[in-house]
Amino acid sequence: MDTIDCDIHPSVPSFQALLPYLPGHWGDVVVTRGMDELNSISYPPNSPLTARPDWRPSKGKPAASVEQVRAECLEPFGIGTGILNCLYGVQLLFSEDMAVAYARAVNDWVACEWLDKDDRLRASIVIPVQSVELAVEEIDRCAADKRFVQVLMLAGADMPLGKRHYWPIYAAAARHGLTVGIHAGSNYHNPSTAVGWPSYYTEDYVAQAQAFQTQLTSLICEGVFTRHPTLKIVMLESGWTWLPAHLWRLTKYWRGLRSEIPWVDRSPVEIVRTNIRFSLTPTDAPPRAEGLQRILDHLQSDEILLFSTDYPHNQFEGDDPWPAGISPELRRKIAVDNPRATYARLMETVA
């Protein structure tokens, strides 16, 4: 079984590593202004969540080289194809110009330092979401390389992601046969909960699930999938056991309030089934395996989940990334069939 891992996080090993990819003015700026690495509070480098203890090297960062990813992720988990989602804090910057320079640098660095070094790897395009116009340019630029299979956004943004403001990004993705991946994390331009800034990292990470819930609401209610019926959006590291309850609520309100959004002509449950996918890890699982089977039953679809390890994040112990309670048949769907059906570019030949 040629497992497809939809969420692997390469670390930019150091501030200097990107310098060769920041030409001219921007390379100078980074040095003269004394900039630090672009790490966000979503994953503080030493936090127990950010890397499994056994994946922390004695020197340097976890997941900072192809060798580490091969030895700790691709080989032990039998990954035939792995999609890299680089979580470098490009989205947090306030300057559009600086953001595009960093986005280009990260994408070029991923292509040269990762994709060129292992045929099993694919990647998501980091975009300067601060400017939709520049984001579309970056998608167009990177899409020529068929090893980029997805556009990467974060769950926390300036505006809800369904808003018309962002639609040119979705049009560009659809045009190039790219999925749009929305990953846990935020640009932190808004408080990370709907009731303000929390005190603890624990709350911040828990709150990612609520961020995804509101993004799902926004994407559906604004009509993104009416405009782009074939667009696939993948929620990455979102958790997914909350999905049934959220859809029950959203669908109830859709029944009562659909006259407000008449372009949404299918129930939210149906839209999720055709257009939205979720990475497997983390599974915020009930205490017993029977409970997980009930949740899978509530999902009412075996096509929604896509396998992921979330390497090197610390989400499971030992060598088994699968939560208890998933049948071999469903594993096959999640590990192979569903990702293939989701990522059109995985089925294309890479030149």
Add this chain to the structure above:
Amino acid sequence: MNVDVRPQRATPVASKLAIADCDIHPAQRTPHDLDPWLPQQWRDHAAQYGAIRRLGMHRGPAYPKSQPDASRRDAYPPEGGRQGSSPSFMAKQHLDGNNVVLGILNPLASGEGVSNPDYSAALCRAVNHWQEEVWLAADSRLYGSIVVPYEHADVAAAEIDYWAGRGRFVQVMILSRTAEPLGNRRYWKMFAAAAAANLPVAVHAFGYGGSPITSSGWPSYYIEEMTGHAQSCQAGLSSMIVEGIFERFPALRVVMVEAGFAWAPSLAWRLDKVWKTLRAETLHLKQSPSDYMRNHVWWTTQPMEEPEPREHLLDTIEWMGWDRLLFATDYPHWDFDDPSQALPLRITEAQRRQFFLENACKLYGVDVP
């Protein structure tokens, strides 16, 4: 919902199950209803200015409701006034009509969330008097909620102390969209007062604390705001648990009102998972987050999630516990859950009684005839 789209079997009132309704919204008939209990300074203030509520619109919401006052079109009292403003018509249409033997009043238009701290306090005091004299005096089936200027916890605590043990007030009620996450220490004096008075704190969805209803800013539509209250309430409840208020105030009981409830199990699982990984950050927690939730939190049912098939909701309730849910209709609002239609599931008679009445009687310490 309030427009019949298909014929429904009418059940004679006499044979209807006696129920509790833990979320009834009394409304003011006129802008002057509170005058008898408001000092002249604040009557003048209301006439000249109004109230700043961290909300741009001077009157009405920027997400227009789906219908006037978000209320049922069949709930206008015959004597005039807006829906929910007549104790006698509410008694006839709702309490008698649905055999409500215990009704909890949650006044939404109060001084809660008003930015001017003195005006907020004066309005809350007036609304509590109004509940007592206009509503609780009119119908012995009704019980009140103490409204408090919750953004100013010391004043809120004083308001709780003033009413505790007086009349038929059975809980403190605040709104969910606070200025800071609700477990924040700025609110602790309020929780301390409620715990000392042995009054549950009801956290009712809505309000305006200043933050957008999503962590990505303001959405476009009323449906998003309404759906988003569930996420907002999840954040508030997570904060209460993670900040350790149930460790600090072991007697504290919290009721999440009009927030939905089916999200509770997955939130508990996620909290537990993250807490285990990041445990060194919250050494003040002595139990798992799900234990605090299981022991200290109740939920009102409306707007009850409606899976297809509906039986899936039985799993959710099993995970939460049949003793945690308090039936509520949200009368007179448009998204009213009709007690005769709300739980079309095969459950035991004991479960039905818990769900519709006994859990509420037990939580609020009320005996019904």
